[in-house]
Amino acid sequence: MNSPQPQKNASGNFSWEWIPTAEFSLPSGTLQTTFKTRLMSFLHHRTPSEKMDELLKPESLEFLSTYMLDRLVPPVDLKTEALSLDPALMPWCEGQHKKVILILNVPHSGNGEILKYWAAEHGFRIIDPPSPSALLSSDDSWFEQFDNNDPCWVLPELEKCWLRHETGLYLIRNFFRRLFSGMLGFGVVGCGSWAWSFFSHALSVSAPVSLVAKPFDSEKLETWLSALASGKNRLPVRFRQADNGRQVLSAPPKDTSDDENKKEQSPFLRDLAAFCYGIPGVALAYWRSSLRAEPDGLDLEKGDAQAAADYSTVWVKPWMNVEKSGLPQKLERNHAFVLHSLLLHDALDMDTLSKLLPLRQHNFGQTMYDLSDNGLIxxxxxxxxxxxxxxxxxxxxxxxxxxxxxxxx
Amino acid sequence: MFKELNEAAMVQVIVILAAAIGSIVFSQKFFRWVAEKLPGRYKLYALASIPMLRILIIVVAVVMIIPRVVEPTFENLVAVLGAVGLALGFAFKDYVSSLIAGVVTLYEIPYRVGDWVEIDGTYGEVRSINMRTLELVTPDDTVVVIPHIKLWDRMIFNANDGSRNLQCVADFYLHPGHDGNRVRKALMDVALTSPFLKLENPVRVIAKEQLWGTRYRIRAYPVYPKDQFEFISDLTIRGKAVIMDLGVGFVSAPIGSGEKTA
Known part of the structure; x- marks a missing residue:
């Protein structure tokens, strides 16, 4: 595969780093956690949760207020990451030998959104996916959006350009035929990783150049989460593990004493990165749910700036005690069908989803309820x-x- | 030859027998419980180990009991084995043959618990493998008990042979006057879009011209072998709808036309 080498961006401030898919490797967790997770998953389809002798008992810790949570873990602005794609994509856009480039979008990685922002930043034409009804009607008018005279077009959501329905493959087959024959000109295609896996197996397609964001390992997570927690107004906050007091994120410089520096780093982020497959969106969700505070550490209802400034330590639940999403007690194949369909298409409305599955209406409703009730969808x-x-x-x-x-x- | 069976020896034999029976019952329940907890192929491994363990327990029990009831000299053993052999040869020939075939199945493994097999025209999922028999559950939810003796002289068709790969076939019989490429592509899409489909396995659509029309066969694998009938139904129903949308007509083979599978 002819793939561009990953290049360091000019500013070096981007969290997302793009690599050829062949170079993708998942971060590894600690041996103990990995073994326990696999054993429990093997036996019960569940993730482990154990009681530990904690430095601060869980019952003595409280959830953070939404205000504090949003300050310590604010929503990620993916727009600022748009130009991280420049080193990987611009040489192809400006070069003579143009090839179709594929950006794989792992669920909750934010890769697709970044591609959209990148296209908008450079003024490239963004191709919107057709509606579900158009996908089932074998309508070719969608291709009118492509213009051979464009220097580059961007189709950020290829996973939305098909449906796993007997009449829902027409457009995607047609798209690949036109794409690889050069009829559509040069473009960058973003595609969900699950959908691409389906296309590779079922339609036997392969991309000449494919890129994916490098997974976030523990070091990268630490840098990223620290930056998010700091924000513009750096808060004097330390993140320490609740059962042993170890640092989870490095303490801010002014708050770091010699004793703090000597303390061993918690393996929390390493386990978090491994469990989450290095996907930043997933890691962020679990990070938010693992933060706790002492009841008298802050007036949680007050939530003003002064209170935030006084607040010095955020306690992080030990990784094994962080509540993980679990599968329904009575698992049926219907649950698997729904979950697989949703991952193949990234997202679907109920009406379209019901058309793709051979489930009776009441079974479909029950299945959706089970999965939603368990926090899986x-x-x-x-x-x-x-x-x-x-x-x-x-x-x-x-x-x-x-x-x-x-x-x- | 026989030892004097005093009270202590009797108690020992009874205890060994009870322990053996208890161990067999426990191992069956335990491994079934473990199998329910295990995913995918591990489930089959756990179930397949049940008959092996049972044989082991029985052999150990017999080895422990014999010295307690028989003086373990060469002559005595020859006499006991000879008498047992004679009795079995006349009275329980088929029974013993099935028992021996049951032991052979542990090594040749023509079927395992969870396999879908056809023996003497009966098709079903192997529910359990006992010492003398195996139990199949047919798609009609009927339990069929088949002695292992069939192993000697009957063909055994195993659809998945210990794996989760079970090929299913859906047939379509069409009027010959149509565009075969369009039908073939449409049926391929029907297979690829079935949620039952195991995508990692190949999908084939085979066309064959017959005297009375064209026969198409979708060959594909479901994710769960137990879903084979629903998978075939799904392919058939959606395939028929797509063929009708294409404006292609169906044909029926005349009764007694001698339809054979490809």
């Missing part, structure tokens, strides 16, 4: 998708059951 603007916290357990479950996962093992 969530809805936003009528679109259902596998939740960030549910993704790791869903991926392991589907792979174990024999469903085709994405290629990032």
């Amino acid at each position: 969530e809805s936003s603007e009528d679109q259902w998708r596998v939740s960030a916290k549910g993704y790791p357990v869903v991926r392991r479950f589907l792979k174990t059951e024999g469903f085709l996962p994405d290629d990032f093992k």
Whole structure:
């Protein structure tokens, strides 16, 4: 495969780093946690949760207020990462020998959104996916959006350009035929990793150049989460593990004493990175749910700036005690069908999803309820998708059951 | 030859027998429980180990009991084995043959618990493998008990042979006057879009011209072998709908036309 070498961006401030998919490797966790997770997953399809002799008992810790949580872990602005794609993509866009480039979007990685921002930043034409009804009607008018005279077009959501329905493959087959024959000109295609895995196996397609964001390992997570916690107004906050007081994120310089420096670093981030497959969106969801505070450490209801400034230590639950999403007690193949369909298409509305599955209406409703009740799927603007916290357990479950996962093992 | 069976020896024999029976019952329940907890192929391994363990327990029990009831001299052993052999040869020939075949199945493994097999025209999932028999559950939810003796002289068709790869076939019989490429592509898409499909295995659509029309066969594998009938139904129903949308007509083979599978 002819792939560009990953290049360091000019500023060096980007969290996302793009690599050829062949160079993708998952971060590893600590031996103990990995063994326990696999054993429990093997026996119960569940992730482990154990009682530990904690420095601060869990009952003595409280959830952070939404205000504090949003200050310590604010929503990620992916727009600032848009130009991280420049070193990988611009040489192709400006070069003579143009090839189709594929950006793989692992669920909750944010890769697709970054590609959209990158296209907008450079003024490239963004190709919107057709509606579900158009996908089932074998309509070719969607191709009118492509213009051979464009220097580069960007199709950020290829996973939304097909449906796993007997009449839903027409457009995607047609797209690949036109794409690889050069009829559509040069473009960058973003595609969900699960959908691409389906295309590779079912339609036997392969991309000349494919890129994916490098997974976030513990070092990268530490840098990223520290930067998020600091924000513009650096807060004097330390993140320490609740059962042993070890530092989870390096303490801010002014707050770091010699004793703090000598303290051993918690393995929390390493286990978090491994469990989350290095996916930043998933790691962020679990990070938010693992933060706790002492009841008298802060007036949680008050939540003003002064209180935030006084607040010095945020306690992080030990990784094994962090509540993970679990599978429904009575698992049926219907659950697997729904989860696999959602991952193949990234997100679907109920009506479209029901057309793709051979489930009776009441079974379909029950299945959706079970998955939603367990926090494995969530809805936003009528679109259902596998939740960030549910993704790791869903991926392991589907792979174990024999469903085709994405290629990032 | 026989030892004097005093009270202590009797108690020992009874204890050994009870322990053996208890161990067999426990191992069956325990491994079934473990199998329920295990995913995918591990489930089959756990179930397949049940008959092996049972044989082991029985052999150990017999080895422990014999010295307690028989003086273990060469002559005595020859006499006991000879008498047992004679009795079995006349009275329980088929029974013993099935027992021996049951032991052979542990080594040749023509079927395992969870396999889908056809023996003497009966198709079903192997529910359990006992000392003398195996139990199949047919798609009609009927339990069929088949002695292992069939192993000697009957063909055994194993659809998945210990794996989760079980090929299913859906047939379509069409009027010959149509565009074969369009039908073939449409049926391929029907297979690829079935949620039952195991995507890692190949999908084939085979066309064959017959005297009375064209026969198409989708050959594909379901994710779960137990879903084979629902998978075939799904392929058939959606395949028929797609063929009708293409405007292609169906044909029926005349009764007694001698339809054979490819």
